[in-house]
Amino acid sequence: MSRHWVDITAVGFFIIEWLVYALTLEHSAYGRDSLSARMNGYREVWVRRLLDRDTRMVDMQIMASLQNGTAFFASTSLFAIGGALALLHATSDAITILSKLPIDLSPSPALWELKCVGLVLICVYAFFKFAWAYRLFNYVAILFGGMPPASQRDTPQAEAHVIRTSRLFESAGRHFNRGQRAFFFALGYLGWFVSPWVLFVTTAAVVIVTWRRQFASSAWAAMAPEVVVDGEETRKRGPQG
Numbered sequence: 180m181s182r183h184w185v186d187i188t189a190v191g192f193f194i195i196e197w198l199v200y201a202l203t204l205e206h207s208a209y210g211r212d213s214l215s216a217r218m219n220g221y222r223e224v225w226v227r228r229l230l231d232r233d234t235r236m237v238d239m240q241i242m243a244s245l246q247n248g249t250a251f252f253a254s255t256s257l258f259a260i261g262g263a264l265a266l267l268h269a270t271s272d273a274i275t276i277l278s279k280l281p282i283d284l285s286p287s288p289a290l291w292e293l294k295c296v297g298l299v300l301i302c303v304y305a306f307f308k309f310a311w312a313y314r315l316f317n318y319v320a321i322l323f324g325g326m327p328p329a330s331q332r333d334t335p336q337a338e339a340h341v342i343r344t345s346r347l348f349e350s351a352g353r354h355f356n357r358g359q360r361a362f363f364f365a366l367g368y369l370g371w372f373v374s375p376w377v378l379f380v381t382t383a384a385v386v387i388v389t390w391r392r393q394f395a396s397s398a399w400a401a402m403a404p405e406v407v408v409d410g411e412e413t414r415k416r417g418p419q420g
Contacts, residue, residue, distance in 0.1 A: 189371060189375035189376070190375075192382060193368060200360075201360065214393050214394070214399040226344045226348065227341055230332035231329055232329060233329050239320065239324075245316050252309045252358060252359070253306060256303075259302040260302045263299040274291060298369075301364065308355070308357045308361065312355035322347060325340070363389055
């Protein structure tokens, strides 16, 4: 056990970073200003504007594209699971190849299999998140179809339907984001196959890249409450406006 303390520490660092990042993004005041949180406001805008029109074919086409994208990631997760299982099956071949490198990086067979099992679990988690997001997008499409007509847009029933649809829409997007996050951290996890020290670096790199996309990217800036138009700062109305 003592000789594997670096591996244990590296995996612990990987798990803690993933959990802390996810909790900060989804359950903290800081995370309420993320790109995903800003987009949630526009999901409600979209649902509310459905009430302004009786013809909603374009909206259903957009929903179909969201479903197709989610289905693609779900099927990709299955391929990734198959690849990880194949890697587990080829333990002896992989150790032989690693032992012939200039720097001997070959782990014990048990440790290699443990690494492969961890990768399989991450891919399985991603599949479940994408599959559930796909089903939730299906439910949202059904609620789109059940949206009251424009003539009833000011009724309490219409308002309740908008809130119900918006919450389900946000939930679908949240699970899709979790699946993508699992893919990103799976890339960082691959560093462990080289060395636990590399896992430290790749985990930190994934956190930095994903954090920047959520809080410091050009997309995040474009969705800010204030934008610059023709050299002048113009305050946009919020998503509810």
